[in-house]
Amino acid sequence: MTCPLILPYMEKVLRYVPILLLTLLLYIFLRRRNRRDPSKRHNKLPPGSMGWPYVGETLQLYSQDPNVFFATKQRRYGEIFKTHILGCRCVMLASPEAARFVLVTRAHLFKPTYPKSKENLIGPSALFFHQGAYHVRLRKLVQGFMSPESVRNLVTDIEAIAVSALDSWAGGQVINTYQEMKKFSFEVGILAIFGHLEAGYREELRKNYAIVERGYNSFPTKIPGTPYKKALQARKRLSEILSKIIRERKEKRSTGKELLGCLLNSKDDKGEILTEEQIADNLIGVLFAAQDTTASVITWILKYLHDYPKLLEAVKAEQKAIYWSNEEGNHPLTWTQTRQMPITYGVVLESLRMASIISFTFREAVADVEYKGYLIPKGWKVLPLFRNIHHNPDFFSNPQKFDPSRFETAPKPYTFMPFGSGVHACPGNELAKLEMLVMTHHLVTKIRWEVVGSQSGIQYSPFPVPLHGLPARFWRESSD
Ligand code: HEM
Secondary structure (H helix, E strand, O other): OOOOOOHHHHHHHHHHHHHHHHHHHHHHHHHHHHHHOHHHHOOOOOOEOOOEOOOEOHHHHHOOOHHHHHHHHHHHHOOEEEEEEOOEEEEEEOOHHHHHHHHHHOHHHEEEOOOHHHHHHHOOOOHHHOOOHHHHHHHHHHHHHOOHHHHHHHHHHHHHHHHHHHHHHOEEEEEEHHHHHHHHHHHHHHHHHHOOOOHHHHHHHHHHHHHHHHHHOOOOOOOOOOHHHHHHHHHHHHHHHHHHHHHHHHHOOOOOOOHHHHHHHOEOOOOOEOOHHHHHHHHHHHHHHHHHHHHHHHHHHHHHHHHOHHHHHHHHHHHHHHHHHOOOOOOOOOHHHHOOOHHHHHHHHHHHHHHOOOOOOOEEEOOOEEEOOEEEOOOOEEEEOHHHHHOOOOOOOOOOOOOHHHHHOOOOOOOOOOOOOHHHOOOOHHHHHHHHHHHHHHHHHHEEEEEOOOOOOEEEOOOEEEHHHOEEEEEEOOOO
């Protein structure tokens, strides 16, 4: 029993219990946060500002051109700086040594990182989400099928796709160059992945893939009718279509040297084959990595050639010489010829540098890492800034000038990384460059084009492309 004398005091004390509890909870929360917050651990974080609580500097990033945001930061803080964007604490790295550190020499300390919502659309087994043995296995397969030895067999088919695309535009009507280049790179992607594929399947894949793409950069909600939800449904249909194609190929035993064949025939050390889901995720992943990237760079090539008429003349002369040697295009382009186009190849490289369509990539530190006396805390995102490096006058003099001749001497190591570097570097780079060279050959030898409307400005789709996708008219050179 409680003494009646104490009761009034007890009541008083009890009145303060909620406040005391709240204070205690707040104390525990702050202590734990401080313990987790590396800045409270007396370690030196890189310079930079973290912006407002929760939102960080996301608004600053999106209220201007993202490249201006990063370039301004670099001017202010130097080549390594911290920020807080999109709910993530980040360390940005804008020097070749730092990019090499994260992507190559200490790659095991930095894992690839993507939002779950995006991973679900591509498929969680796609190689770019992984590190370690599974990634190595998949990468070997993808790299093998995209090596120069394999890609050289695709020249004639890529040429046929380019010619048929140009034929369909050459009537003088205004076309959205980027959208048309996307159709071209999609067809090449399908060719590389499946070899010959029935038109019905190609159309089904194209239709559903376009829906997935629309949802990829939308707000990830499962509310019916939203682009994200529609994308998830289309992704499911893509799996079903791929399942059918795989079943047919297995029944007909027609698995060849294309990517699908390589994946179907692959066995690991223990003789295990890949599951259908792993195969589907990787096919969709490769298609995804291949299409918009290549299409936006080809669109930039057209824009630069249009803006620099003297350069266009030089490229034309180089390509016409090949065209004549192939008896006015009566013989197909050969792989060897595509390797002997120095002026055009310079334009391809300079377009990759100038446009830097992949401005940066994301990794996440898997442990506390020290770099040049700074702490990169575990769990923080780490972003090597390719574009900043490609536009640094210390590595590329007069960097805003479009000057393909700068590639007559090889750039210094890790100053030119349009295809990334290290274990996750782009395995499709040979194919992408081949597409650009073949398309340019046919454009400049047979076609005249004129950009329509505003000729400057950039839009993000999500990669940077000329404004409105570069509307242009195309004519056959002889039919003025
Ligand atoms: C101009 C066109 C292209 C550009 C600029 C480009 C750029 C890149 C970059 C920068 C990466 C590395 C990303 C990172 O480290 O996080 C990458 C990875 C990748 N790319 Fe490309 N790419 C292009 C075309 C292609 C093509 C045509 C294909 C396939 C046919 C392809 C397939 C891939 C794949 C599968 C990966 C992931 C590799 C891995 O994680 O191991 N890309 N690409």
